Amino acid sequence: MLDFLKFRTFYQKVINNLVxxxxxxxxxxxxxxxxxYQxxxxxIKLECRKAKNTAENEFIFVDIFITPHYYFNGNKHNGNDFNPEDCKEVLTEIFFSILKIKPSExxxxxLINLEYGINIISKVDMENLIExxxxxxxxxFVFGANINTYKITNATPYKQIKTYDxxxxxxxxxxxxxxxxTFRFEVKSKQAKNIRKLGIYSLCDLFSDEVYQKIGESLLSEWENVLIINLEPDLTGLKPTDVKYITxxxxxxxWITKLQKPYRNCYAREVKKYYHNLQNRNNLHHTIKVQILDKIFELLNGANSIQGTPIKSGIFKNEKTSSD
Structure with a gap:
């Protein structure tokens, strides 16, 4: 689930050990x-910042850059499952065994920059899906520079949403x-308040089951904001009026014309209408949502699918984690 992490430390003992x-x-x-430093x-990369008029190796803070999912796969790819227990093991190995940072530190x-995501095996044609x-x-969304295997949007100056083939x-x-x-959906945040909403302040919090539950909820919540049109809908048996509208x-x-309408909530109402008219067989958004939901349950606790369950806080809590 964890794809990229950027940590910052002002603690001189840790800084000295790193440099x-x-x-x-x-x-x-x-x-x-x-x-x-590399x-x-x-x-694993370090960016070490020093103040003016200080000695060469006297740093006021150090940023640590790591990619846990890639590390899990020998730094080759992030195209497979990476569950919370895998994340915790990787973090322990990187920070304790490689960087020699004690758990008490x-x-x-x-954590000042966070990227997390999930992979599913799409039931939808990937070209149709990404397009x-x-x-x-x-x-x-726009295609990545010179690459047509993923799309990205700068949702805000501090958040990006990415989709990958x-x-x-x-x-x-x-x-x-x-x-x-294999379809990958990712969220990248570099704003403290958004990271804090997940219950993450320091490396310690990434060993909490509740944090991964919140990450799962966040992925589902962000997917709700994605508009995906079906470029190859099955129109057999539909009324002519529905065929006309869906086409x-x-x-x-x-959708450009809908965004240009001056009426409040015109776009949101049209998205809802479009998904309703598609029904489940043509609604790619619903199809992917169910798969994301199933995959998150599988990664967190192996629970069965709960198709149709509304997304809400605490949806991924199970008996084990809620009683701890």
Whole structure:
């Protein structure tokens, strides 16, 4: 579930241990006051910030960059499942075994950037799926620069929503075992208040089951804001009026005109109407939502599908975690 993490520490003992770790080599300077180090064996980076008029290696804080899911797969890919227990084991190995930071010092590592996501094996044709994802709320998705395997939207200056066709991204690496119809949905946040909403303040919190439940709830909640049109709907047996509407609404031009309407909530009402008219067999948003819901349950506790259950806080709590 955890894809990218950026921690910041002001704790001098940890800072000294990091910059004196012989497994790191200095790459370059970033401006006059930041020095960048790279681990010689792992994909772990440090950005060390010093104040003006200080000695070369006297830093006021250090940022630590890690990619737990990639680390889990030998830094090759993030196209498979990565459950909370896997996350915890990886974090322990990285911070305790590799970076030599004691568990009692984990609280000194503040999380300031977080990226989390989930993979499903889509029942929907991937080309139709990725092409059809057009808006997050009212912000358009765009293809990544020079890459047509994923779409991204800058939901706010501090949050990005990403959707990936992982199967085509790694199609030349069959040894990774990534199924062709692997779809990945990700959320990236670099704003403290959004990270805090998940109950995360420091590295310590990433060992809490409740945090992963909140991450699951967040992924579902963010998917609710995605507009996906069906470019290849099955129109057999539908009324002519429904065929006409579904065909017209299956174009980005249709939604551009709705966004231009001056009426309040016009877009939101139209999205609701469109999904209703599609019904379940053509509603790609509903199909993917159910799969995301099932996958989150599987990763958290192996529970059975609860299709049709409304998304609400605490939906992923089970007897074990709620009684602890």
């Amino acid at each position: 004196n770790n012989t497994d790191f080599e200095q790459l370059r300077s970033k401006g006059n006051h930041t020095t960048i 681990h010689t064996k792992q994909s 984990f609280i000194e590592l503040q 059809g994802i057009i808006y997050y709320k009212k912000t358009p 992982k199967g085509i991204q790694f199609i030349n690496y069959p040894q990774y075992g990534i199924q062709r119809n 017209e609404a299956g174009t980005i031009e249709f």
